[in-house]
Amino acid sequence: MGFFRSLTRLPDPTRLGFSSTSELVMRASTLPSRPSSSPGGKILFRGSVIDSEGNFVQPSIVEIAPSAQVVKVELFGPVLYTLNEAIEINNSVPQGLSSSIFTRKPEIIFKWIGPHGSDFGFVNVNIPTNGAEVGGAFGGEKATGGGREAGSDSWKQYMRRST
Numbered sequence: 704m705g706f707f708r709s710l711t712r713l714p715d716p717t718r719l720g721f722s723s724t725s726e727l728v729m730r731a732s733t734l735p736s737r738p739s740s741s742p743g744g745k746i747l748f749r750g751s752v753i754d755s756e757g758n759f760v761q762p763s764i765v766e767i768a769p770s771a772q773v774v775k776v777e778l779f780g781p782v783l784y785t786l787n788e789a790i791e792i793n794n795s796v797p798q799g800l801s802s803s804i805f806t807r808k809p810e811i812i813f814k815w816i817g818p819h820g821s822d823f824g825f826v827n828v829n830i831p832t833n834g835a836e837v838g839g840a841f842g843g844e845k846a847t848g849g850g851r852e853a854g855s856d857s858w859k860q861y862m863r864r865s866t
Contacts, residue, residue: 744771769795786811794822799844801825 750761769792793802802823804815816826824844 744768786814790815790820797846799823799846801827803827803831805829 745766746763747766748762748764750763753759753761769788789804800823802821802825804811804821804827806812806815806829812828814820816828820826822844
């Protein structure tokens, strides 16, 4: 029941999630129905597509093993975990371009961006995963990429090593 109470205290940006296309909205809204077919999967709260202009989906809350397929795919929708579960699941997926956390607590921010936090190329705090900073080095980690473009190291992408 604590999850439901915490939802009423979340700031507005985390109450609704934006998806860029109606196809992604439908995908994000149907994924939470799949955990029940995964071992140990349980739906605690099922969000729905919001009938308004734009592509918005209410968050769903599920209990599921970090190894379940629904955890391993890029959802492009809102997800809520406890912090330790979020870090474990975040770091267990093969992709690694961008991650975000929304919080008012500095200790949570420092854990998320610290050495035992998110291992993604971009780690955002209180902003969505919407792309690169102008002038900042852009790139992912793991299966999403292994290098950077732009920023102070951008010249390296045009170099060829030789001995």
